């Protein structure tokens with residue numbers, strides 16, 4: 001089944017789901033606060049490169065009782081839409097670990113079919129999905145896996161492969177497009193000392209800005225792995241974004257990997273859940289490790305009902321996120337104030353990473369200003385707009401599009417970005 005026939009079976013219900021956090025007014029809590037003098041009460045605290053945006057209590061010029069929030073921090077910020085809520089409410093509930101819940105089974109079957117893999121398993125999170133894959137593939141202590149040095153597994157995984165699975169990790173440099181140098185990778189494979197068992201790739205690549213791994217690269221990695229008797233796992237938290245961007249069915253991508261994990265709870269909009277897929281014996285063992293990790297979910301049918309909608313109805317709409325991300329990236333380049341650098345060719349999916357060209361205008365300061373309601377903003381924009389983004393790796397800023405962000409929100413974010421840039425330049429000129 002190609003992705004077009006897969007998608008054409010699917011109703012495009014994006015607008016049904018567009019209950020957007022971003023368009024919800026954030027009300028002033030009480031009249032006293034509304035009457036208070038204009039002092040922005042947004043607070044944040046930098047925690048290891050991350051901003052902790054506290055809940056906004058807006059005020060501003062008299063009469064401005066609410067502001068609009070456009071939350072571009074991550075695609076995990078999606079909220080449940082009405083059709084997913086309804087499907088969850090109607091779900092027939094059983095205990096999944098004991099009875100292998102029917103709805104969960106159905107979701108696993110759909111996943112295996114779409115991925116053209118033998119079997120699939122519902123697990124609570126992407127992190128657990130990756131860890132289980134590592135545990136199944138590297139069964140003996142001293143087994144080794146090779147991952148990119150900028151991979152989610154390596155950077156954010158809390159060292160779980162070592163902590164919990166006793167697996168040794170070697171890293172290979174992640175190139176800007178999310179791939180590796182295959183010659184360098186080959187040099188790292190070893191059979192004495194630690195024994196290399198597994199190569200893990202990430203598609204799309206989160207830290208490198210949603211980059212899509214080329215199919216030729218995957219083909220070459222698989223050929224290399226086959227030559228050395230290794231396994232290939234894909235951290236495919238966003239593999240559906242890759243499939244949509246490459247206009248291929250996911251199975252075309254996954255033919256080059258032995259196993260994959262896909263998150264239902266990012267762009268696909270489910271409240272939680274991840275699918276792990278691969279050969280039948282891999283999944284049989286994965287069921288045992290899921291239990292060992294405490295990942296058997298009781299009454300999982302409620303989550304499977306949402307997950308089913310994610311797979312059947314939410315894939316095609318990822319295209320809209322990609323379009324919105326490109327629109328914003330282009331606006332950065334077109335901004336009258338030439339402050340931003342972005343490589344348009346690198347904006348392939350729903351993530352935009354960009355740089356500020358002025359050394360004195362840091363990513364943190366830019367993010368802070370985007371998150372505040374600036375002086376004169378309501379007059380200039382017609383309302384207060386809070387745009388949330390993260391300062392990111394390599395002195396960059398990261399913004400991520402998802403189902404909570406409409407084209408209109410994207411335009412608001414663009415206008416806010418233009419406002420912040422012009423304000424910054426005006427202040428700079430005044431200071432000279």
Ligand SMILES: Cc1ncc(COP(=O)(O)O)c(C=O)c1O
Nearest residue numbers: 125126127128152206235237263
């Ligand atoms: C590429 C990638 N892999 C794995 C994960 C972990 O998923 P979860 O948050 O469901 O544990 C994330 C989360 O953002 C991710 O971006």
